[in-house]
Amino acid sequence: xxxxxxxxxxxxxxxxxxxxxxxxxxxxxxxxxxxxxxxxxxxxxxxxxxxxxxxxxxxxxxxxxxxxxxxxxxxxxxxxxxxxxxxxxxxxxxxxxxxxxxxxxxxxxxxxxxxxxxxxxxxxxxxxxxxxxxxxxxxxxxxxxxxxxxxxxxxxxxxxxxxxxxxxxxxxxxxxxxxxxxxxxxxxxxxxxxxxxxxxxxxxxxxxxxxxxxxxxxxxx
Amino acid sequence: xxxxxxxxxxxxxxxxxxxxxxxxxxxxxxxxxxxxxxxxxxxxxxxxxxxxxxxxxxxxxxxxxxxxxxxxxxxxxxxxxxxxxxxxxxxxxxxxxxxxxxxxxxxxxxxxxxxxxxxxxxxxxxxxxxxxxxxxxxxxxxxxxxxxxxxxxxxxxxxxxxxxxxxxxxxxxxxxxxxxxxxxxxxxxxxxxxxxxxxxxxxxxxxxxxxxxxxxxxxxx
DNA sequence: GATCTGTATTTTGTATACAATTATTATATT
DNA sequence: AATATAATAATTGTATACAAAATACAGATC
Numbered sequence: 444x445x446x447x448x449x450x451x452x453x454x455x456x457x458x459x460x461x462x463x464x465x466x467x468x469x470x471x472x473x474x475x476x477x478x479x480x481x482x483x484x485x486x487x488x489x490x491x492x493x494x495x496x497x498x499x500x501x502x503x504x505x506x507x508x509x510x511x512x513x514x515x516x517x518x519x520x521x522x523x524x525x526x527x528x529x530x531x532x533x534x535x536x537x538x539x540x541x542x543x544x545x546x547x548x549x550x551x552x553x554x555x556x557x558x559x560x561x562x563x564x565x566x567x568x569x570x571x572x573x574x575x576x577x578x579x580x581x582x583x584x585x586x587x588x589x590x591x592x593x594x595x596x597x598x599x600x601x602x603x604x605x606x607x608x609x610x611x612x613x614x615x616x617x618x619x620x621x622x623x624x625x626x627x628x629x630x631x632x633x634x635x636x637x638x639x640x641x642x643x644x645x646x647x648x649x650x651x652x653x654x655x656x657x658x659x660x661x662x663x664x
Numbered sequence: 665x666x667x668x669x670x671x672x673x674x675x676x677x678x679x680x681x682x683x684x685x686x687x688x689x690x691x692x693x694x695x696x697x698x699x700x701x702x703x704x705x706x707x708x709x710x711x712x713x714x715x716x717x718x719x720x721x722x723x724x725x726x727x728x729x730x731x732x733x734x735x736x737x738x739x740x741x742x743x744x745x746x747x748x749x750x751x752x753x754x755x756x757x758x759x760x761x762x763x764x765x766x767x768x769x770x771x772x773x774x775x776x777x778x779x780x781x782x783x784x785x786x787x788x789x790x791x792x793x794x795x796x797x798x799x800x801x802x803x804x805x806x807x808x809x810x811x812x813x814x815x816x817x818x819x820x821x822x823x824x825x826x827x828x829x830x831x832x833x834x835x836x837x838x839x840x841x842x843x844x845x846x847x848x849x850x851x852x853x854x855x856x857x858x859x860x861x862x863x864x865x866x867x868x869x870x871x872x873x874x875x876x877x878x879x880x881x882x883x884x885x
Numbered sequence: 886g887a888t889c890t891g892t893a894t895t896t897t898g899t900a901t902a903c904a905a906t907t908a909t910t911a912t913a914t915t
Numbered sequence: 916a917a918t919a920t921a922a923t924a925a926t927t928g929t930a931t932a933c934a935a936a937a938t939a940c941a942g943a944t945c
Contacts, residue, residue, distance in 0.1 A: 457735065458929070482896070493930040498897090502720070506727050514678065515897060515936060530816040537762040541755065595751040599820065679899070703926070714900040719927095736906060736927060 458492050462500035465490060470509050470520055471609055477522040481510060508606045525662045528610060529655065531603050536651040538600055539584075543643040545591035546635055554590040555636060561586040562625075562632045569621045577615055583628055587635070587647075610662070614654070617661050627653075679713050683721035686711060691730050691741055692830055698743040702731060729827045746883045749831060750876065752824050757872040759821055760805075764864040766812035767856055775811040776857060782807040783846075783853045790842045798836055804849055808856070808868075831883070835875070838882050848874075 469475045481501055483494045501518045504510045510518045565579040588597045627650045634643035690696045704715045722739045725731045731739045786800040809818045848871045855864035
């Protein structure tokens with residue numbers, strides 16, 4: 444092993460990743476609006492790449508649920524309905540429940556520390572930007588997911604979160620009292636430390652149900 | 665609207681679908697063994713198509729979890745470990761539970777009939793080929809999933825089933841008494857008809873837990 | 886005037902060609 | 916003989932070209 448220059452490092456992402464990021468951001472920021480068609484050629488020209496990586500990026504987005512593919516007709520930005528969002532939350536309530544159960548049974552001391560850290564970080568983020576609060580919230584929940592010791596579960600829950608992403612900022616803006624959310628996080632954390640499965644499950648379910656309520660108010664069909 | 669002839673119907677599948685089916689079957693039948701590399705060129709030549717549809721098919725299989733993608737090094741048949749399988753079953757136990765809860769709350773009379781039909785069909789399949797039993801089992805569980813009224817849930821559960829597919833036949837061969845399985849299906853069905861959520865959930869969880877046990881015995885790490 | 890049909894255009898599906906990276910082999914050096 | 920290095924081959928990533936299908940539009944027919 445000679446010099447090991449990090450030639451690549453942060454630098455060379457595959458083009459498909461670059462295109463993916465660009466499209467994803469555009470969709471999340473609603474620069475590409477739901478229902479809008481994504482034409483390979485147009486996007487390729489706009490980004491200065493060929494159609495191939497664009498195609499692959501679009502398919503990645505389709506897996507994530509951000510775009511829908513119509514055979515022989517291309518792709519368009521997914522029109523996520525209120526119903527779909529509620530469906531996702533219904534599943535999250537169940538799987539977040541599973542996650543805390545497993546978490547109580549399997550969490551390691553190091554993971555308990557990470558969880559505490561994440562909980563504090565969320566509390567500290569209150570008052571800062573919505574984006575920052577959102578990020579810390581993700582970290583907190585991710586700490587629980589990871590501590591469940593079930594990799595597939597982590598993957599599914601992350602995917603479900605991604606599908607809600609577009610509405611997340613909107614949703615967070617609706618929340619009046621973030622301290623209340625932080626308290627919920629605190630209760631969940633405490634229950635996990637105490638290995639109190641019952642308490643942990645009911646706390647997390649309540650946590651999600653509040654989200655369902657808020658969504659219900661925010662997005663009237 | 666004139667005649668509505670189903671001209672297409674069975675006919676023209678996109679090549680990527682053809683390749684996908686071919687590879688999928690090969691993996692499930694273990695003609696392509698876990699760990700084996702999938703080289704685009706080789707497959708393309710073998711199937712008489714170009715690399716483009718092969719690439720897309722491989723990526724579809726990656727979504728399904730049947731192959732893993734290694735950047736700049738191609739794909740290989742996924743090596744599903746005992747742990748992964750148990751992880752999947754852990755999630756299924758939770759989500760099948762959610763499915764029957766929702767099913768009790770939302771099932772329509774027509775769906776109740778379909779459920780009964782599926783339950784009978786499974787019972788009738790006992791003694792026939794393992795493949796047939798497997799198929800009827802899928803139909804039964806699918807009837808429950810569909811009746812949950814949560815599309816995303818149906819999609820996730822189908823995906824989880826697909827990930828177990830390779831082990832399914834092996835697993836079914838282990839089962840001594842299919843009548844017992846049929847009885848479990850019967851209890852679940854009855855609980856759903858009675859809208860007895862508690863009974864339905866405990867029946868389905870027990871049903872899955874038996875699978876976990878069997879897998880535990882079948883695949884010793 | 887409405888509808889059908891044929892043509893032109895756009896767009897996706899597929900094939901192929903080229904570039905960049907990784908794996909392999911052979912050679913040289915110690 | 917073992918290791919390092921250089922040359923070569925194999926393989927993925929990307930671009931481009933061509934084919935087939937879908938769409939849009941214009942003109943013809945009733």
